[in-house]
Amino acid sequence: MKKFLNSAESFVADSLAGLAAAHPALRVQAEGPDGPFVARRAATQPGKVALVSGGGYGHEPLHGGFVGVGMLDAACPGEVFTSPVPGQILAAAQAVDGGAGVVFVVKNYTGDVLNFQMAAELAAEDTGVAVETVLVDDDVAVRDSTWTAGRRGTGATVFVEKIAGALAERGESLADVADMGRRVNANSRSFAVALTACTTPANGKPGFLLPEDEMEVGVGIHGEPGRSREKLASAREVAALALDAILAEPLFGAQGERQDGVEVIAMVSGLGATPLSELYILFHEASRLLAERDISIVRSLVGNYVTSLDMAGASFTLCRADDELLELWDAPVNTPALRWGL
């Protein structure tokens, strides 16, 4: 295994220590029996709804890199590819609650769903913290599997955190912030393609074997199987595969037809080991394909946003936009991984 680490055991703690050292506006609450969380150093303003997300480590910058003004108030990292535990999530929620309640942003993955749900129940029983949950389930590749009931949650998490986070920053209510998160999720779809498997520090070996001339089409963010194993294809063909899967959703209009007036926020995210030069090639192909359908990309992200350790590959996410979503997208944000207007 070729990785920069001290030990598999200290991988998450060492990495979080680096996140905190690099970003003085964040604090990592590392003590306590329940596991760490990343929070803004500044206390939540009274009356502001707080956003808390989390999940297994290995998807950086998700989620800790999205903590900051205009996005998350706290993020709960589990061990690598392992859900955070209820006590950890509850501690984060209590720490950042500003009295207006907390929205949990949860990727649809069975362990995450259960543990966030238990944290929400604990919050209701034991504390005065009101919780609403937004479940993110944007990955169209696979429905129902060993790991998840329904669709898996992936890239749309960034859109949900950004847009609902902007609404929370404006002082809107718990119900409104959560509804906005659900609306963004409902408007978003993703699809990913892997060229290589990733290696967890504890395992030391790739999670699956992908021959030198093959790719995994529709891969999950932990390397879960996709729809099919295919021969390597050109960037144009890869983008077409991914967008065909996404655009099959009625959300983006009738399949194969030109869509006058459909606007999207588009993300091409590397999965960890794919260089930016290649992500731009995929984005170029995606732009062309969408232009042929008269779907306009009105905002975009190209880079490493939702990753899978050292997997080579890329995910495509589209969010159907409207004026309200775009205004919230453009609102100021100041986090390690997304920053504008501040």
Add this chain to the structure above:
Amino acid sequence: MKKFLNSAESFVADSLAGLAAAHPALRVQAEGPDGPFVARRAATQPGKVALVSGGGYGHEPLHGGFVGVGMLDAACPGEVFTSPVPGQILAAAQAVDGGAGVVFVVKNYTGDVLNFQMAAELAAEDTGVAVETVLVDDDVAVRDSTWTAGRRGTGATVFVEKIAGALAERGESLADVADMGRRVNANSRSFAVALTACTTPANGKPGFLLPEDEMEVGVGIHGEPGRSREKLASAREVAALALDAILAEPLFGAQGERQDGVEVIAMVSGLGATPLSELYILFHEASRLLAERDISIVRSLVGNYVTSLDMAGASFTLCRADDELLELWDAPVNTPALRWGL
């Protein structure tokens, strides 16, 4: 070769098309016999010194990702790991000159040095564009090689472009902007470690072979040989190797002694295939080691800033800072890869 591309021949053009599609504030001047350049869409303000950089493709986001308000006015990409040509550089300089002259920011690499020099001579002979050149030579690993006379240029380029770019934005003179660039370079040192070689699209195979239990210590940004081939070591040992090499420079004070009052801007940059989680681990170790020496990290960058295609590895860059440099560092910047205050 597992890459997202359409063909080796179209790799750079397709990637630049994606950059332009993702960043409407940039334009890619792709036509003309001399090769493309990336420029701000807005014309250079009259009286503002323009900054132009460039080099072989494959180091993204360097340089095109640093074009924008507060940094570069234009970037000239060559083919992968191949210097841009003089006509291309001259065309970029002419396009962005605002009448106050142009600073060339050139990484010390023989082909780049010769071609930027020829472009400067052409500018002096054939055009009214005044040019000053800032040579970046921060890589302490190797002095004099097949590829470069003196030290190679690498990570400090980002610091030079940011800080000199901020001074240019303020309306300072050509001589002052160039002098500031030279001062930043003189204050900066870098060192990189590779875990794997990178593969150019044209070659299709790794540039060198690195056994599964070895790393290249002091690697160059095209995979040029470093100081030694070593057994894989812990993140702590890797950070120590790199910082020992950098701190051996008198610039940072007497070796081995505590340095009261020395402040640095620190960057840990991935080389393309190393995930952010590991870069944070390296940054954590670097922070500890510097703290032991009483050297303060006052600003930092952790992420992919100066890469080598799909190489797994990381570079460390320190710039000795002072109040003037920090004020310019903090000045607003709005580029694809660095953005704050705007």
